[in-house]
Amino acid sequence: MLAVVIPYYKIKFFEECLESLATQTNNNFTVYIGDDASPDDPQPLIEKFRNSLNISYKKFQENIGGKSLVSHWDRCLELTGDEKWIMILGDDDYLGPQVVERFYQELPVFEDLSNIVRFGTVTIDESSQALSGKYEHPVWETAPDSYFRRFTQQTRSSLSEYIFKRSAYEKFGFYNYPLGWFSDNKAWLDFAENKKIYSINEAIVFIRSSALNISGRTDNEKLKTEGQLQFYDHLVTDRLNLFKKEERLKLIRYYEDRLRENKRLSYIKLISLLFLYGKNYEKEEFKKFIKRSIKNLFIYKNE
Incomplete structure (x- = not known):
């Protein structure tokens, strides 16, 4: 059994x-x-x-x-x-x-x-x-x-x-x-x-919790970050509907922040996030995202 x-x-x-x-x-x-x-x-x-x-x-x-x-x-x-x-x-x-x-x-x-x-x-x-x-x-x-x-x-x-x-x-x-x-x-x-x-x-x-196991080690942070980003990509793409609206917005924002922090917030990702924020529309959150996106586009243009 x-x-x-x-x-x-x-x-x-x-x-x-x-x-x-x-x-x-x-x-x-x-x-x-x-x-x-x-x-x-x-x-x-x-x-x-x-x-x-x-x-x-x-x-x-x-x-x-x-x-x-x-x-x-x-x-x-x-x-x-x-x-x-x-x-x-x-x-x-x-x-x-x-x-x-x-x-x-x-x-x-x-x-x-x-x-x-x-x-x-x-x-x-x-x-x-x-x-x-x-x-x-x-x-x-x-x-x-x-x-x-x-x-x-x-x-x-x-x-x-x-x-x-x-x-x-x-x-x-x-x-x-x-x-x-x-x-x-x-x-x-x-x-x-x-x-x-x-x-x-x-x-x-x-x-x-040990320095010997994956969770406790610090020499694998890049791989942990990659795993996390792939998970959140799947979550916001395929499983977001399982959550309540206010939860969805927090999950989307967390994913956006992690992409930005790791310099992975490409034009394609920005468009995807625009769609997600629009689909889960909340006025203030949507406005804040637009402002952040404009700032990002300005940075990309000057890099």
Whole structure:
């Protein structure tokens, strides 16, 4: 019924990840580990947990996560069987002891009504010390409302805290943004299929903040920016209708500002933004955009 997929590369926190799975109060799940040609062999650790976990391990000969993290997720997901529900768990994150149990306890409530389940989260540092309190969510929430709360920094979100239906993944897949940055955000908007996300706040997923992972590293900012810009391009082009008008205007303005900040506000982008502001017309916002655009055109002319 449940597949826990771990795209493995880093060994430093991996034992804590596996330990959290071995100590689940319900062990009705299979762990699939896809080794992205890591220089650190995880098999001694995996053998340590063979008697307490149902583990399937595959070492890939080529590292592709460094080029396309989503492609690595995809080949790890191909390792799974016919489980209806899937969790992708980071190799440095870990689960509280009742995550799987609470999932099965509440399955009858959401199984036919939702494609996505999420849990409460606590962010932790490299020493597994809490960096935050517990993040909780509305029990039922639309994917656009969930994303907009994240956009306005009222909450946080990461891949490990979600369980999703295989059928939704097979229909939409994860979009291959650079570093997988914002790929999960797009997925939840797609996978939801206009159904609400169901939250189980009583069980916790612990999310690692570390200089070793993509989120914590600072040498990949250009790729993160590229992933973000591609996501917002898709959002304002294909998914803006999911949001309320005042939210749409804030999302459009944020996209415009990010394009300007990164010197990507071309004539074509200005025309596209003009169309978006016009379609979501609000007098003052439209006037401000025209003024900003004139200023931009003047700058282009003198460069």
